[in-house]
Amino acid sequence: MQIKRKPQGSAQTGSGLEALRLNGQLHSLTRRAERLTPHVFILPAVLVILALAIFPLIISLYMSFSRLRFVPGGFKIDFVGLANYRKLLVGSEKTHFLGVLADPSPVGWLVFIIIAVLLVISLARYIRRGKFSAGELVWRSLATVVIGSGVWLLVRTLGSGGRPGTVVVTLIYVFVGIFFQYVLGLGLAWLTTQGLPGRRLFRTIFLLPMMITTVGIAYLFRMLTDTGKGPCNPIWQVLGLADFSWVNHPWGGARGGHDWGHLAMDTFHVYCAFSCPGESID
Structure with missing residues (x-):
């Protein structure tokens, strides 16, 4: 078997x-x-x-x-389509939005023609290269038209007899403000790195606005978390924490400040450790 x-x-x-x-x-x-x-x-x-x-x-x-x-009893929102934009561009708000348009002066015509020629040359050189997609061509053409229209608006509102509107004033504040901010910031940063007397004092003075921003954020956070009359008061009432000043309470201060601060530092340290390369670099 x-x-x-x-x-x-x-x-x-x-x-x-x-x-x-x-x-x-x-x-x-x-x-x-x-x-x-x-x-x-x-x-x-x-x-x-x-x-x-x-x-x-x-x-x-x-x-x-x-x-x-x-x-009565609240507010009502009605959909009106492009009526608001029509009012800004060609309606009753045109003088406030675009400004009062006047005939360009000879200098204005010269500035506009020079910038328009430069824009057309730039667009033509971009098209001549031939390495672009349809979307890129549309965006480049749209940017050319927008810049040219903006220059034309500046020439007509800043000339004799014109008055700039909110668009022109905003553009001037943005571009001129950014230019001077970066130029002044670069110059001050360069001066504080030189061996000049009192540079440490000026470094402290330059950092004061940043610290004031932090203090403002701290006060804003305190108002947001106010359990008595803050915007989150309904949430605190549901949780049973209404009329409780956690900022002035020893337990709340320790948990909210000490533990939260150490949690951020620990997270940052661990993140740096994980971001280190596998092998040490001399």
Whole structure:
């Protein structure tokens, strides 16, 4: 009588394949978790930006196509389409938005012609290269038209008999302000790096505005977290923390200031450690 035995090699091979399959799945899950981890960490910042920047921008864009009216018991929003923009560009608000347009002077004509020729030459050289997509060509052409229109508006409103509107005033403040800020900042930074007497005192004076900003943010945070009359008061009432001054309380000060500050420092130190290269660099 012959007894048939099950080959042990096939059983071992099957268990080995199963182990390899499990290891492959585990490795795949690990790699997926590693890819998702950075997104999870930046998700709170993205949500804050969406809530405080993108969402209000979208609401403002919608409100520009609407008309707000105060009615008994509240307000009413009516969608009016392009009526607001029509009023700004060609309607009753044109003189306030664009300004009072006058005939350009000879100097104004010369400035506009020079800038227009430079814009056309730049666009022609860009097209002549031939390395562009349709979208890039549209954006470059649109930028050329916008810059040319802006120069034409400046020439007609800043000349004799004209009066600049809010658009021109805003452009002047932005570009002139940014130019002088960077020039002055670069000059002061260069002076504070030279071996001049009193440079440490001036460094401290230059840093005072930044510290004042931090103090202002601290007071704003304190007002936001005020459990008595702050904007989050309904939330504190639901949580049972109404009329509780956590800033003046020893426990709240220790937990909110000491622990929170150390948490930020520890996170920064660990992040720096993880960001170091695998091998030390001399």
